[in-house]
Amino acid sequence: MNTRPVILQMIQRMKRRSVVRKTAPSGVSSSSVLNTGRAHIKVSRTEAMCPPLLDPSLNWPLKLLLLLALLSLFSPTPSRRIFVGDREPHSQPTFASDALSMAIGRTSVPLETTSRQQSNRSEVLVEGFSDIFSVGRWKEVLSRNDNEDQRISALKNAIPEYCLKSKAKNTCKKYKYAFNAFCKWCSSFIPQISPLPASETNVAIYIIHLSTKFHSVAKIQEAVYSISWAHSLGDFKNPCDSTLVNSVKEGAIRSVSHTVKKKEPISPEVLSKLVKKFGKESDSLQDIRLCCMCLIAYAGFLRFSELINLKRSNICIFDSHVSLFIERSKTDVYKEGSTVVISRTPNDTCLVAMLERYLRKANIMPFSEEFIFRSILYCKKSKSYKLRKGNKPLSYTRAREILLDALKSLGLESGNFGLHSLRSGGATAAASNGITDRLFKKHGRWKSEKAKDGYVQENLLEKLSVSKKLGI
Incomplete structure (x- = not known):
């Protein structure tokens, strides 16, 4: 009081x-x-x-x-x-x-309230991301004219929606959350700070605040990118382009950076053990689903989002191989889609044979629009497993839990692995066997060499081969 x-x-x-x-x-x-x-x-x-x-x-x-x-x-x-x-x-x-x-x-x-505080409140243009389209250039863009055609007005109102679609859905969601956090921080001061347009000094102070509170590089980068995007949408001068903000950002990232331990890739030997324990014809639908998920992600270099969104209509099985159509990918921003082909092999770890076994047990009809990897129910009456009726894919948390429990049952340290270990394991095996870079990048849907090389882990013999050829 x-x-x-x-x-x-x-x-x-x-x-x-x-x-x-x-x-x-x-x-x-x-x-x-x-x-x-x-x-x-x-x-x-x-x-x-x-x-x-x-x-x-x-x-x-x-x-x-x-x-x-x-x-x-x-x-x-x-x-x-x-x-x-x-x-x-x-x-x-x-x-x-x-x-x-x-x-x-x-x-x-x-x-x-003093007149100075009242005038300061009037300088604050936005209180959140939703207010961006009411300030800056949008006052003129979305202005209404009495003599304007209604069709023009309707198309005008769609401009903000299409601007938001310039970013991926998850990216847009992340930037909205980060910019709203910046607005909340600005409103906590008396007098209140303007988040849009923001001064380079205030943005630099906010970066220092994030580095001391969260100690996270991702938080700092999200804040800078979201503030930069908000100013770009409103046609304001971007404070993140200044030398001050870039210097403070670089200093903050260096101060909070720490050594990151990457997850180990899953080797073909580990997959062979999984198939022998959980992938036999007599095993349950739950166990065969695990083996099928692991083999597809490993052989196709699939990200989890690509794996879990596979539908039966995206799969074509041939005598020599299987073809998987990836509708959406992280690097496919225009949704052109891509096709991954995986060969049939005579081994127990053959993906095509395991996929046929799984589709047969799950009773998924060809050309169906159902997601093939869904939650499973246990039916007490028939004492068997069956897929849930709702066409909802398996969650990331549940899929990760299933994989780690299986690895733990093999005596492995589950903390060293993750769902991405399947993609990195396939990439590592391909690089070790001399697959050309062009096919390697196309199979894994990588856009840059840096991203591709980040998934490959060289073995000890490959590392030692460099020093052996130095002539000493």
């Missing part, structure tokens, strides 16, 4: 009462004069100039308040307000000076 206005009102009321007591006629109480409000009170010039503490007409509570006000004027107490902005803050009158000025009667202190 803010007690400042209440105390100032008390001082003003006590001042009036002390003056009324001095000027009220004999036989008339001061309260009656105050209530009627008709008494004509005059204070002489000498009395007005008299120091307040020496004025005999003031009662002792008022003198005590004035004494405290004087003491606080000369005490070096730090200000409790934090000013973060482009301009230097104006000199703010302290509570003590306000109280002393009111008691002496030289000025009146407003008890409402």
Whole structure:
């Protein structure tokens, strides 16, 4: 509770009462004069100039308040307000000076919000990501004209939607969350900081705040990218392009960076053990689903999103191979789709044979639009497993849990592996066997050499081959 206005009102009321007591006629109480409000009170010039503490007409509570006000004027107490902005803050009158000025009667202190705070609130254009399309260039773009054709107005209103579609759905969702967090941080200060347009100083301070609070490189990068995108949408000058912000960002990333332990790739030997334990014809649908997921992700270099969104209609099985059509991929921004072909082999780890076994047990019809990897129910009556009826793919958490439990049952340290270990395991095996870079990148749907090389883990013999050929 803010007690400042209440105390100032008390001082003003006590001042009036002390003056009324001095000027009220004999036989008339001061309260009656105050209530009627008709008494004509005059204070002489000498009395007005008299120091307040020496004025005999003031009662002792008022003198005590004035004494405290004087003491606080000369005490070096730090200000409790934090000013973060482009301009230097104006000199703010302290509570003590306000109280002393009111008691002496030289000025009146407003008890409402100051005009400076009100004007500062008006400078804040947005409170969240949803407000971006009401400021900046959008005032002109989305402006309505009485003589404008309704078809033009309808197409105009679709412009923000298409601007958001310029980013991937998950990227857009991530940037919205990060920019809303920045707006919330800006609104926590008094006076409030403007998040859009934002100054380079405030953005640099926010980056330091994130680095000290979360110690995460991803948080810093998300904040910078989201603020940059928001300013680009609103056609404002991008503060993230400044040398100051880039220097602070680089320093923050270096200060919070730490060694990252990558998950180990799954080897063909581990897959062979999984198939021998869980992939026999007599095994349950649940166990065969595990083996089928592992073999497809390994042989096709599939990301989890690609694996889990496979439908029966995307699979064509031939005598020599199987063809998988990937509808959506991380690097396929225009949704052109890509086809992955996997050969049939005579080994127990043959993907084509395992896939046929799984589709037969799951009773998934050809050309069906059902996701092939879904949750499984156990039927007590038939004492068997079957897929759920709802066409909803398996979640990442459940798929990861299934894989790690299976690896743990083989005696492996499950903490060293993840779902991405299947993709990196296939890539590592292909690189070790001399697959050309062009086929390697196309099979794994990689766009850059850096991304491709990040999945390959060289074995010890390959690393030693470099020093063996140095001639020493």
